[in-house]
Amino acid sequence: MYYNNKRLALSIFWIILGAVLIWLGIAGEIDGTYFSGMGGAFTAVGVLQTIRILKYRNDEGYKERIDTELNDERNNFLAMKSWSYTGKIVVLIEGVGMLTAYLLRQETVVQVLSYSVCLLALVYWISYMILSKKY
Amino acid sequence: MKNRIEELRGKRGIRQEEFAKRMGVSRQTISSLENGKYNPSITLAHNISSFFGLKIEEVFIFEEE
Numbered sequence: 001m002y003y004n005n006k007r008l009a010l011s012i013f014w015i016i017l018g019a020v021l022i023w024l025g026i027a028g029e030i031d032g033t034y035f036s037g038m039g040g041a042f043t044a045v046g047v048l049q050t051i052r053i054l055k056y057r058n059d060e061g062y063k064e065r066i067d068t069e070l071n072d073e074r075n076n077f078l079a080m081k082s083w084s085y086t087g088k089i090v091v092l093i094e095g096v097g098m099l100t101a102y103l104l105r106q107e108t109v110v111q112v113l114s115y116s117v118c119l120l121a122l123v124y125w126i127s128y129m130i131l132s133k134k135y
Numbered sequence: 136m137k138n139r140i141e142e143l144r145g146k147r148g149i150r151q152e153e154f155a156k157r158m159g160v161s162r163q164t165i166s167s168l169e170n171g172k173y174n175p176s177i178t179l180a181h182n183i184s185s186f187f188g189l190k191i192e193e194v195f196i197f198e199e200e
Contacts, residue, residue: 068156073176074164 002070003056011049018043091120137196141169143187158182 021039024030056063069075094113101109144154151169155162158179167173168183175183175195184191 068159068161071159072161072164073179074167074173075161077173 002066003053008050008053011046011053014042014046014049016046018046087120087124091117094120136174137171137198138168139194139196140165140183143189143194144169147187157186 018039018041021030021035021042023039025033025036025039056066094117098110098113098117101113144151149157151162151165155165158165159182160179164173168175180191180195184194187194
């Protein structure tokens with residue numbers, strides 16, 4: 001079962017967190033616009049997720065469709081491939097950004113982008129080491 | 136890798152939706168398999184072959200690239 005009680009609890013957590021942020025924003029305790037907007041987004045995600053969970057539990061056809069989609073090996077393959085492309089494209093964009101920032105003499109931007117590329121490379125290397133031990 | 140899924144499924148008169156349901160995958164997966172766009176895992180290949188009562192190599196034709 002994909003939509004288990006843990007996911008329901010997480011959805012309720014998002015709703016509560018969102019409501020608290022909205023309330024704090026309205027009460028003027030925190031930066032109203034920014035955090036209220038964030039709170040609104042959390043609440044919306046929580047509500048939508050809760051609706052999906054309730055539908056999953058009550059609608060047998062929907063449950064079957066979701067379970068098939070989640071267990072479908074081609075779907076999983078596509079998701080993995082998409083993440084792989086995402087990583088490569090991000091590194092490429094950061095590389096181009098780094099060069100552009102260097103030419104424009106934006107040292108801080110160059111530094112931030114360099115650290116980001118290094119961090120990505122480190123995460124990739126650690127993931128590779130862990131996975132090579134596992135498989 | 137070529138395969139005979141469409142031919143074998145056609146002989147048995149099973150629609151893609153029904154076949155997908157029996158294999159526990161989506162209809163798009165069956166469609167991609169039949170078009171040769173996607174190569175199945177060994178588990179799915181085994182399940183498909185077992186469904187037709189054939190050996191894996193009788194359903195999936197391996198071609199060296």
